Amino acid sequence: MKEFSFTSFLTSNLNVEANDISALTEDCNRRVYKKDELLFQPGMVCSHTFFVEKGLIRQYSIDPAGKEHILQFAPENWFVSDRESVYFNQPSQYFIQALEETQVVLIDEEFIRVLEKKIPAFRDFNNRLLHNQIRHLQNRVNLLLSALAEDRYLTFVKMYPDVLLRVPQKMVASYLGITPEGLSRVRKELARKNKQ
């Protein structure tokens, strides 16, 4: 029997037997999105968190001047969601889009309640995910405030080693808050340093 990667993810993080939760995770709603398909767009209220089993997703906004700004990439085993919209039941300002053909698990509040009931450790794990997101966003703000494009790039490479090879350079630049030309300069400078 094929094991879903969401099952493996939960069993390895919650330290429980796969059998104990595979019945739950197999019944989850799954959906495959085509490359470039939108999972979600501004004005909608987000009612799910998406777990990426295969593929790659980005969360982004478009400013009044029409420029895209990428908040997050989510490759395999990442969650992506507009938590503000889910939790506060507010219309989102963000797009969520598949950058490759992508299979996701759609996680709703009901499923979270079932998990918390069956696996008491899940509540702590969910709390850990929230703190992890705060840690990640706090570091992102700090990096965006500092003007050092090279540091931003190196942090990106460390966090998303394979995303770099899967998306156009202009998307990496958009995530980093620098121009594509700025990104190109950083890469050349790093290549020069590595040669020395």
Added chain:
Amino acid sequence: MKEFSFTSFLTSNLNVEANDISALTEDCNRRVYKKDELLFQPGMVCSHTFFVEKGLIRQYSIDPAGKEHILQFAPENWFVSDRESVYFNQPSQYFIQALEETQVVLIDEEFIRVLEKKIPAFRDFNNRLLHNQIRHLQNRVNLLLSALAEDRYLTFVKMYPDVLLRVPQKMVASYLGITPEGLSRVRKELARKNKQ
């Protein structure tokens, strides 16, 4: 009897009688910091969340070039903490400093457990605080990625209406990720628009 503002804050947000929790909150550790005094600095593990009863605090970092970057201001009734350091028990990268003479409540994990036991609604409230922080940080990243200094400034004024009058302009510029000259231009432009 003087009512502490931490007591008022909890009773109004948790919809409970002040008497039910005033015994707990009166026993909390409180401390007064002088203007410019550091509550906390990089390398230390943060073991508290600070609730500001009176005064004003900032959380900031200093980059390798010696430049300050302000992550957060916390006036009265705000919490401030390095949640990454508290939760993951890691040395912090941030400074937390009083910008005026400031009285804070020091909240530790033990106090949170007591509150959760005495007031079951506190767990949901704490969860709401985490989501609120995620909402705030996510919007901050989005604003920092977009190049519109005016939008950043207007969001700041809305969120921190009185902080604007209590800190030097260079700190506002540092929070917004723009130069003091850029901030000055934005303010002049807004004044010009308002006159029309």
